[in-house]
Amino acid sequence: MPSPEPVRSTHFIRNIIQEDLQSGKHQEIVTRFPPEPNGYLHIGHAKSIFLNFGLVKEFPGHCFMRFDDTNPINEDEEYVQAILEDVLWLGFDWKDLLTHASDYFQRLYVFAEDLIQQGKAYVDSQSQDSIREQRGTLTEPGTASPFRDRSIAENLDLFRRMKSGEFDDGTHVLRAKIDMASPNINLRDPVIYRIRKVPHQRTGNDWCLYPMYDYTHCLSDALEGVTHSLCTLEFEDHRPLYDWVLDQLDVPCHPRQIEFSRLNLQYTVLSKRRLIQLVEEGHVSGWDDPRLPTISGLRRRGYTPESLRLFAERIGVSKAESNIYMSVLEDCIREDLDSKAPRALAVLRPVKVIILNWPEDQVEELDAPVHQQFPDRGRRSIPMSREIFIEEDDFNEDPPEGFYRLVPGGEVRLRNAYVIRCDEVVRDASGKIKELHCIYDPNTARGRKPEGRKVKGIIHWVSAAHAIPAEVRLYDRLFSEPTPGSDNPDKNFLLDLNQYSMEILTQAWLEPNLKKADAGTAYQFERLGYFCLDSRDSKTDSLVFNRIVTLRDSWGGN
Numbered sequence: 001m002p003s004p005e006p007v008r009s010t011h012f013i014r015n016i017i018q019e020d021l022q023s024g025k026h027q028e029i030v031t032r033f034p035p036e037p038n039g040y041l042h043i044g045h046a047k048s049i050f051l052n053f054g055l056v057k058e059f060p061g062h063c064f065m066r067f068d069d070t071n072p073i074n075e076d077e078e079y080v081q082a083i084l085e086d087v088l089w090l091g092f093d094w095k096d097l098l099t100h101a102s103d104y105f106q107r108l109y110v111f112a113e114d115l116i117q118q119g120k121a122y123v124d125s126q127s128q129d130s131i132r133e134q135r136g137t138l139t140e141p142g143t144a145s146p147f148r149d150r151s152i153a154e155n156l157d158l159f160r161r162m163k164s165g166e167f168d169d170g171t172h173v174l175r176a177k178i179d180m181a182s183p184n185i186n187l188r189d190p191v192i193y194r195i196r197k198v199p200h201q202r203t204g205n206d207w208c209l210y211p212m213y214d215y216t217h218c219l220s221d222a223l224e225g226v227t228h229s230l231c232t233l234e235f236e237d238h239r240p241l242y243d244w245v246l247d248q249l250d251v252p253c254h255p256r257q258i259e260f261s262r263l264n265l266q267y268t269v270l271s272k273r274r275l276i277q278l279v280e281e282g283h284v285s286g287w288d289d290p291r292l293p294t295i296s297g298l299r300r301r302g303y304t305p306e307s308l309r310l311f312a313e314r315i316g317v318s319k320a321e322s323n324i325y326m327s328v329l330e331d332c333i334r335e336d337l338d339s340k341a342p343r344a345l346a347v348l349r350p351v352k353v354i355i356l357n358w359p360e361d362q363v364e365e366l367d368a369p370v371h372q373q374f375p376d377r378g379r380r381s382i383p384m385s386r387e388i389f390i391e392e393d394d395f396n397e398d399p400p401e402g403f404y405r406l407v408p409g410g411e412v413r414l415r416n417a418y419v420i421r422c423d424e425v426v427r428d429a430s431g432k433i434k435e436l437h438c439i440y441d442p443n444t445a446r447g448r449k450p451e452g453r454k455v456k457g458i459i460h461w462v463s464a465a466h467a468i469p470a471e472v473r474l475y476d477r478l479f480s481e482p483t484p485g486s487d488n489p490d491k492n493f494l495l496d497l498n499q500y501s502m503e504i505l506t507q508a509w510l511e512p513n514l515k516k517a518d519a520g521t522a523y524q525f526e527r528l529g530y531f532c533l534d535s536r537d538s539k540t541d542s543l544v545f546n547r548i549v550t551l552r553d554s555w556g557g558n
């Protein structure tokens with residue numbers, strides 16, 4: 001099926017790679033996508049996935065799928081599986097290049113002994129607090145630890161005993177010996193190993209000594225032969241440390257770290273810490289809640305990989321801080337689905353219409369295209385009978401100017417069917433509209449114009465006897481503020497949750513063709529938006545649909 005082809009705007013990272021290939025610096029490129037398995041992936045990660053995996057589709061090379069699993073406390077196998085599923089779904093295959101930082105624990109350990117032997121690392125036996133206090137500030141240099149000048153032999157002995165489990169958590173750490181007066185705080189003897197007597201999801205109880213991120217990341221990159229190590233801007237200040245570690249050790253190559261700005265998206269949050277809080281405190285139904293910006297949430301909502309790719313292309317890659325409008329994302333799914341989505345009729349808030357001049361038992365099969373713009377996709381049949389449902393707000397007894405839908409005494413066309421006129425409004429005892437009594441004009445089938453008069457409006461409808469019931473969930477933005485938590489006095493992002501982010505409609509009626517809907521297909525419910533099947537109850541066969549997005553932006557472009 002045709003999807004809008006993303007317009008490929010070039011960016012600085014692509015330019016660097018092109019130059020490196022042209023100059024012969026590299027024959028092929030190696031990248032990696034390195035998530036920590038401490039949460040589900042979100043659309044910010046998708047940006048990084050499209051970049052890293054995308055570049056090696058465009059240029060000769062390959063991309064490692066590497067789990068950065070150095071902190072066993074927050075990591076979990078559930079996250080590992082979810083991450084792999086998301087990457088595959090986005091359309092990328094790491095083939096046999098699935099690795100883990102933990103695969104390198106032994107080699108990283110040997111490198112650390114090497115640093116000690118060179119006099120470039122030492123065991124510090126102070127508390128974490130003391131180490132932090134001695135780091136200094138941006139304007140003041142740090143203070144050397146009293147253990148900074150331990151002998152190589154003593155350092156090696158202590159480090160080996162740290163590894164063997166002799167000491168408790170927090171009693172000793174290994175620090176790189178760089179420069180306590182460096183203007184870059186990351187170079188003030190950073191901690192590179194700490195004791196954590198916690199089993200690791202992959203290495204079990206093999207280790208009680210775990211390497212820190214900055215030390216692990218550059219070495220994992222080098223061991224995998226990464227040429228371009230792409231990360232977000234907050235690591236810019238860590239680059240000197242990345243380079244320092246690699247410069248001290250005998251590593252196979254020295255990857256180039258390049259930073260780009262992270263994706264920020266308005267009206268949502270893209271931080272794992274906050275996403276975990278939303279899930280764990282029950283503000284959403286789970287990691288795949290269709291309102292979340294997680295990849296699994298977007299998938300369940302009905303977003304397609306193509307729409308996310310289009311989004312990634314559209315937002316581009318640069319070093320400029322950005323806060324992208326939600327409408328940019330929403331437009332991408334609209335554009336992708338406009339051509340793909342089969343059309344269907346559905347009534348979400350029904351009001352019954354009885355067509356008095358339609359014979360009681362008559363059922364007429366009306367014919368409609370699957371998609372108006374693509375005749376080759378075929379036609380579908382829609383039954384019409386004496387009783388139909390129309391949308392509550394397509395009828396108005398006191399219509400504002402320019403209301404071209406159904407009004408007492410007025411006419412409207414039923415989509416793909418006839419023109420009807422409303423003759424009577426029937427109410428129940430409480431005064432609520434019970435049904436509308438109408439008559440239809442049999443001479444107006446298949447778009448035929450009624451004689452001698454103009455009918456402007458077209459509304460959607462379903463046959464009451466044939467429609468299938470469904471629950472339809474309408475989603476809106478999860479937060480009511482563009483930058484959640486930025487403006488309220490407590491800086492508490494939860495206070496900005498949009499209380500109207502989900503509306504559940506339990507009385508919707510769908511055209512009978514949707515009985516066969518499968519979870520992978522998005523439909524355009526005409527005049528309403530794009531929807532997809534969320535679930536089907538296997539016992540009752542009842543259907544739940546999600547609204548993916550409305551047909552038009554109702555938020556005014558942001």
Ligand code: ATP
Nearest residue numbers: 034035036044045047048231232262263270271272
């Ligand atoms: P978070 O800040 O949400 O906890 P993280 O950066 O800690 O995310 P990782 O699992 O370490 O999450 O990220 C894996 C990769 O995805 C990293 O290379 C990281 O730079 C990238 N990434 C994470 N968030 C974004 C984002 N918002 N935009 C672009 N890339 C991102």
Ligand code: MG
Nearest residue numbers: 035036068213
């Ligand atoms: Mg991280």
